[in-house]
Amino acid sequence: MRTRILESSGWRGEGGAWCCWGDSILDNGAYTSGGPQVAAQVQAVLPDGWRCVLAAVDGATTGDVPRQMGDVPDDAAVLVLSAGGNDLLMHVNVLDEPATGSAQVLARLAELADGFEVDYRAMLRHVMAAGLPLVLCTVYNGGFPDARMARLAATAMAVFDDRILRVALEHGLPVIELRAVCNRPEDYANPIEPSSIGGEKIARAIARVVAEHDFTVRWTVIYT
Known part of the structure; x- marks a missing residue:
């Protein structure tokens, strides 16, 4: 496998593949009404000799990601991982659960977040075993048209x-803060999927x- 190192002055190296793992944030072709999906939009901005390999699968959870590792090509250079949204969708009913006080609500969110973190760490161990530069x-927050639902979802999402x-x-990994990237209604094809407009921003x-990013140094930078 060829590791891609980038300099501030531009690209160097012989080319290779960027691999996108995860869920429909990257595999959003079914929701773009014929427009390009994220993988094609990534390919459009790559220099000659580089290609984007889509291993992400619509509907995938953190538990599904390790099975996507078989789609990583030998010349993989950078891995981009977007996963967790579908895990959280399985618990969306928590927003409507009855509670006797704020302490009960916070305790329930903490319980769910603890479980999510266990699953996320297990997934990440498999991904990092590839030994390649990795972006999380x-x-x-999604594009919920109802203002109350949007506010509740954003508040709960912050915990996860x-x-x-x-x-x-x-782990000193760079992070794309998608809450800042997809921050307008037109970035979403529906409440939970990115449109081609949002996909281009991603x-x-x-x-x-x-x-x-300097992948030779283990440091976390938040990118928007």
Whole structure:
């Protein structure tokens, strides 16, 4: 496998593949109404000799990601991982659960976040075993048209995204903060999937990280 190292003055090396793992944030072709999906938009910004390999699968959870490792080509240079959103969707009913007080609500969120962190760490161990430069993504807030639902979702999401950031800091991994990237209604094809407009912003963020980040040093930089 060829590891891609980038300099501030531009690209160097012989080329290779950027691999996108995870869920429909990267595999969003079914939701773009015929428009390009994120992988094609990443490919459009790559220099000659480089290609984007989509291993992400719509609907995948953190538990599914290790099975995507078989799709990593021998010339893989950078891995981009976006996972966790579907794990959280399985617990979306927590927003409507009855509670006797704020302490009960916070305790329930903490319990779910603890479980999510265990699963996320298990996934990351498999991904990092590839020994390649790795970029993580947070989970965005979504494009909920109902203002109350949007506010509740964003508040709950902060608890889970904090766990992703915590893990990234421990391992010195760069992070794309998708809550800041997809921050307008037109970035979403529906409440939980990115549109081609949002996908283009995600693709540009991916390209920026790979072009600017120094993967030879283990340090966490948050990219928007």
